[in-house]
Structure formats: C-alpha cells, structure tokens
Amino acid sequence: MLDATILATLARLEEEDREERDAGLPPERRSRQVAHSTGRFLFALAAAQAGIEVLEIGGSRGYSSIWLAAGARVLGGRLVSLEHDPEKCAAWRANVAEAGLEEWAELVEGNAFETLERTQDVFDLVFLDAEKDDYEALFALARPLLEPGALVVADNVLSHSETLTAYSAARQADPTLSSVTVPLDRGLELSVVLAEFAS
Secondary structure, three states: OOOHHHHHHHHHHHHHHHHHHHOOOOHHHOOOOOOHHHHHHHHHHHHOOOOOEEEEEOOOOOHHHHHHHHHHHHOOOEEEEEEOOHHHHHHHHHHHHHOOOHHHEEEEEOOHHHHHHHOOOOEEEEEEOOOHHHHHHHHHHHHHHEEEEEEEEEEOOOOOHHHHHHHHHHHHHOOOEEEEEEOOOOOEEEEEEOOOOOO
16 A cells, blocks of 8 residues: 555655754754654554554654555545644645555644644544653643554654653553654654553
C-alpha cells in the first residue's frame, strides 16, 4: 500500500527536511519530521491491525502522518492528527492530499490539550511527537482514551534524554503498562496498555 504517489511525496518531504537542516533553520521553522526508518516502523505498527484508530499528537507538515495513514489504510483504519501551527496545518493538508490519503487521515487544528480534553474517541495507537516538555501532560490526557492492548509510541526519548528520561522512567514504572525504550533513530518509548484507566 506504499504506492508510487505516497513514496514520491515522502521523498520530497525528506529532501525539504534535509535542505532546511543544511540551511541551519531553527527547529521551530523546520518540519522536525521523524527519520525515514522511524516512518517505516510507524507504518508497520499501523498496518498490523484491522480497523486501527490512530492518534498522532504533533502532526507538523504531515510526514509521519502519511506513514501512519498509509499503514492504517491497509486494513481499513484511520488517523486523527493534532497540530496547532496554522502554517504547518496548511502544509499538512496539502501533503496528505498529494499522497492521496485524505480518506484515511483527519487533521484537528488547535491546542492539543484542549482537543484531548474534549475527545471521547478510543484509540489503538498513539504517536506522541510534540514539544518535549509537554509529553507527560499529553500522555496523561491521552491515557483515558486507551483500552488494554493499545500502544503509545513516544519519539525522541534518546535524542532529548535530558527532558524525556523521566517520561520513559514513569512509563516503565507504571504497573498498568508494559514499556520499553527502542533505540531506533532518535529513540522511541513503546508503552502497551495492560489495564483499563482508573480515574
């Protein structure tokens, strides 16, 4: 299901990301997208479950969203992506449309804290790739939306270890989760939900 249209869109976004990094643009002006191999990993996770409901917290310009939506499409799932930056939201919509994935991907524009507080949807896979200082609070808001068997993937836990070591430690100490740090690219914390959320 990774057709030529999707692969061409991803390749263009990868080249744009390289150019922005080479130009020394500050992080807030870059796409800040995941590495290619992390994208492939996310695709595999999303493609493995029929009817999967995926939540992405931090969609940026849609690079990881395309991987996730393409994976969800395999067995009839869908992606909901959260992003607050209006310019990145416009780019997200254009890039997802270019990839031909509009039917399987929805963008919710606005503050993720407010969005998560309002939603009553239940998700099978959550990809957390927002501001690193917000991970703990965003996880807390997403946790009630997850049933046993759901998976949370948090990016950058090794590249930003000074901020996110505590996040990983908290997930690994939680008896309602089974969590492990995967040293792929910038580091991923994978947390499988074992028990219902107790409010």
